[in-house]
Amino acid sequence: MTPSWPWAAGTPVSGASSSARTSPRRCEGNHSACAVRPYISTAIVSAADVGGAGTVGTGARSVTVRRLMLGLVVTIVSALLAVVAPGSAHAATSAGSCPGRKVRTLPFSTGSVLVYKGSGYVCAVTVQKNPGTKRLISVSVQARGHVAVSKSRKHTRSSPPARVYAGHRCVRVTGAVAGGSYRSGWILC
Secondary structure, X not given: OOOOOHHHHOOOOOOOOOOOOOOHHHHOOOHHHOOOOHHHHOOOOOHHXXXXXXXXXXXXXXXXXXXXXXXXXXXXXXXXXXXXXXXXXXXXXXXXXXXXXXXXXXXXOOEEEEXXXXXXXXXXXXXXXXXXXXXXXXXXXXXXXXXXXXXXXXXXXXXXXXXXXOOOOOEEEEEEEOOEXXXXXXXXX
């Protein structure tokens, strides 16, 4: 049985005039088969229009599926990298948790205090000299005329960041790791 609609036989219907795209043998006695159907002709796209030889709409669907699969692959790879190498990721972010640029490194016997400055804020982190052993690590930052902000924890690498708004004021920084400590005077004036 021959289909009565012009788009069912595989002829591309994408313009406003479907009578030019249909075969004359089907339009001879049946004028409803040759009628313009704008609600159909704008939605139907032939396989040749999308560049594939499959069914109608395969090209658009395959592009969407490819994009979703790419996103899924990227998510899985990033999750695997985070699980496989948590130590290296932590080492890169422990001292990098302070925003701004590093302006001072203040060394002492068991570690050093890293001081960062940016957008009027001063941030400091104490880092162990020999990481690996869990020790009490502390840091403190005080802007002149304000209360000191102190942070400490038992950790294998660094203290949590201590951050204060200093503006253009001088700051005082202290840091300690398990017995060794550092206390600065007023710096960054």
